[in-house]
Amino acid sequence: MSATVATQLVASLAQHGVRRVFGVPSESFTTLLDALYTAEDPEFVAARHEGGAAFMAEAHATASDRVGVVLGGRAVGAANLSIGVHTARENSTPLLVLVGQLDSRHRGREGFQETDVAAFLGPVAKHAVEESDPRRVPAAVDRALTLARTGRPGPVVLSLPEDVLDHSTSAPPAAPRTLTRPAPSPEDVTALRRLLLGSQRPVVIAGAGVKHSRAEDELVTFAEAWEVPVLAAWRRHDVFPNEHPRYAGHLQMGTHPALVETVREADLVVALGARLNEITTQGYTAPAEAQRIVQVDIEPGQLGKTYPVELGVHADAGCTLRAVGKPGEWRDPGWAEQRHATYRRVTTVEPAEHADRVDNRQIIRALRAELPADAVITNDAGNFAGWLHTFFRFPRARTYVGAASGAMGYALPAAIGAKLALPDRTVVSVSGDGGFLMTVQELETAVRLGAPIVSLVFNNNMYGSIRMHQERRYPGRVIGSGLGNPDLVELAHAFGAFGARVRADAEFPAVLRTALAACRPAVIEIVTDPAQISVWATIDQLREGTA
Structure with a gap:
C-alpha cells in the first residue's frame, strides 16, 4: 500500500x-x-x-x-x-x-x-x-x-x-546507516606516542568528542597507564570521573587560577575531542600559543582552528585512545598526583550548616550528598552556575546535560527531555531566577507529562553575570540587571508542582528530600545573598577593585 x-x-x-x-x-x-x-x-x-x-x-x-x-x-x-x-x-x-x-x-x-x-x-x-x-x-x-x-x-x-x-x-522508510569512525593513521599514532613519551608534564583536555565516542572508560585507562591528569573542557563535567586520582578539574568561566596552572605548566597539551574554545582556554590564554599542542578531532576543520598545533590527528577519540595503547615503560605519577591534589584543595567544601543564611557552597555539597550517583544534572547559564561547576562532583559518565552555548532558559526544558529519556534516573535542573523565568511555562509541560524533575532556583533578583560585568567595568553604574520576581513557590503551586523556599542552607537537605519524594515536578527556591555576586567575589570587592 x-x-x-x-x-x-x-x-x-x-x-x-x-x-x-x-x-x-x-x-x-x-x-x-x-x-x-x-x-x-x-x-x-x-x-x-x-x-x-x-x-x-x-x-x-x-x-x-x-x-x-x-x-x-x-x-x-x-x-x-x-x-x-x-x-x-x-x-x-x-x-x-x-x-x-x-x-x-x-x-x-x-x-x-x-x-x-x-x-x-x-x-x-x-x-x-x-x-x-x-x-x-x-x-x-x-x-x-x-x-x-x-x-x-x-x-x-x-x-x-x-x-x-x-x-x-513508494519509498521505504529510511533505515539508519552504520557509522564509520575514522581511526588515526599509524604515523599519527607513532608521533603521538613519541610526544607523550618525551613529555614530563602532559595534560589531556577532554571534550565532547570523548562523550560522543562513548570513550569515557578508555580515557580512564589511558590516564592511568600514562599517568596523565585530565581536565574537563567547558561543560563536559562528566567526561571523566571527578573523584578519580587523575582528574584535575573543569575549565569554566572563572576557573580557579590553581587549576588553570595545570594547563600553563604542561609541556604537552592533548586536546582530545575538545575545540579549545574561548571559555575552555580562558580567553585563549591557557594554553599559550608557544606550548606544544596535540589536537585529536573527528572533524578535520577543527584541527588548528583556534591554536597552531604540533600534531593534528583527524580521528575519533575512542579509536585514538585504543590505538595509542599503553606506554610500555614506567611513568612518574608525581605530576598527575600533584594536579589532582590541587583540584581537591580548591574545590573541597567542608560540611557546615548556617541557620541564618545561604552559603551556596553548602547547597552544592548537600546536593551531591543527597543525590544518587547516577542522578542527572542540567543547568542554566549565569553566575549561580559557578558554584555548581566548581564544587559539584560528577562521579560517573552520562550524568550531566548542559549547554555549551551558555543559553539561559535551558535547564528546565532540558531536564524534561532528559527525564523522558531516562525515566528511572533522578533529574535535577539548576537555574538562576533570570534563566528559570525565561522558560518557566514548560513547568506545565512537566506536570502534564508527569515528569518528576526537581528544579533548584538560586534567586538573587538579578541577572547576576551581567551585574558582575557591569560592576567590574563600570562600578556602581547598574542598568537593566535588577529584576522583580513573582512568588516562585506560589507559581509552582499554580502549575500543580511542589514548591518550597529555602532561606538558610541548613534547611536545604530536608526540603530536597521532600521534593524528591513528592513524585511530581518540584521547584525549590533558594534565596541567595545578592552581594555574593560570584564564587570568588562580592559586589563591594568588584567596586573596590580587590577581586
Whole structure:
C-alpha cells in the first residue's frame, strides 16, 4: 500500500529509534501531526514554546544517545526554536529540525509567515535545506538523519512545504546507516606516542568528542597507564570521573587560577575531542600559543582552528585512545598526583550548616550528598552556575546535560527531555531566577507529562553575570540587571508542582528530600545573598577593585 510523505517520514524516524518528537502544534504540519497520531512510534510531545521544545529535544538526544527531533512551523516557529539549533551546534548534538513551510504554490508572493528557512537557520545549523519536490523528500529525510549523526554531530534543518506531506510515495522508510569512525593513521599514532613519551608534564583536555565516542572508560585507562591528569573542557563535567586520582578539574568561566596552572605548566597539551574554545582556554590564554599542542578531532576543520598545533590527528577519540595503547615503560605519577591534589584543595567544601543564611557552597555539597550517583544534572547559564561547576562532583559518565552555548532558559526544558529519556534516573535542573523565568511555562509541560524533575532556583533578583560585568567595568553604574520576581513557590503551586523556599542552607537537605519524594515536578527556591555576586567575589570587592 502506498504511503504518504508524512507517514514515510514518521516511519523513518521510528527506524532511527526516535521515541519522541517535540514541538508546538502548527497549521503548517497538521498532516505530519496526523501521521504521528496514527503511528505507535514516535510520540509527539507538545511544549509551550518552540524554544523550550528545541531544548527538550536536544537534551533528550544527549541523554538517550539518539537523534533528537523538534518540529516548528514557518517563520515564527523557526525563529523561536533557533536557540535550540544554536545550542545543538555548540553541543555537537544530533538534532533533526523539521520546519513546516507554507504551501509551495505561494512561495515568493508574500505568503503568510513566509521566510527562507534554510537561509535563516543555515548559519547556526550543520546543514539546512528546503525540499518542495515530494518525490525527493524521502531521500532528503534519509540524508538529514545521516548528516546529523556523522562526523561531528549537529543540527540539520529540513524545511517542508505543507502541500508535499500529503503526496503518495513508494519509498521505504529510511533505515539508519552504520557509522564509520575514522581511526588515526599509524604515523599519527607513532608521533603521538613519541610526544607523550618525551613529555614530563602532559595534560589531556577532554571534550565532547570523548562523550560522543562513548570513550569515557578508555580515557580512564589511558590516564592511568600514562599517568596523565585530565581536565574537563567547558561543560563536559562528566567526561571523566571527578573523584578519580587523575582528574584535575573543569575549565569554566572563572576557573580557579590553581587549576588553570595545570594547563600553563604542561609541556604537552592533548586536546582530545575538545575545540579549545574561548571559555575552555580562558580567553585563549591557557594554553599559550608557544606550548606544544596535540589536537585529536573527528572533524578535520577543527584541527588548528583556534591554536597552531604540533600534531593534528583527524580521528575519533575512542579509536585514538585504543590505538595509542599503553606506554610500555614506567611513568612518574608525581605530576598527575600533584594536579589532582590541587583540584581537591580548591574545590573541597567542608560540611557546615548556617541557620541564618545561604552559603551556596553548602547547597552544592548537600546536593551531591543527597543525590544518587547516577542522578542527572542540567543547568542554566549565569553566575549561580559557578558554584555548581566548581564544587559539584560528577562521579560517573552520562550524568550531566548542559549547554555549551551558555543559553539561559535551558535547564528546565532540558531536564524534561532528559527525564523522558531516562525515566528511572533522578533529574535535577539548576537555574538562576533570570534563566528559570525565561522558560518557566514548560513547568506545565512537566506536570502534564508527569515528569518528576526537581528544579533548584538560586534567586538573587538579578541577572547576576551581567551585574558582575557591569560592576567590574563600570562600578556602581547598574542598568537593566535588577529584576522583580513573582512568588516562585506560589507559581509552582499554580502549575500543580511542589514548591518550597529555602532561606538558610541548613534547611536545604530536608526540603530536597521532600521534593524528591513528592513524585511530581518540584521547584525549590533558594534565596541567595545578592552581594555574593560570584564564587570568588562580592559586589563591594568588584567596586573596590580587590577581586
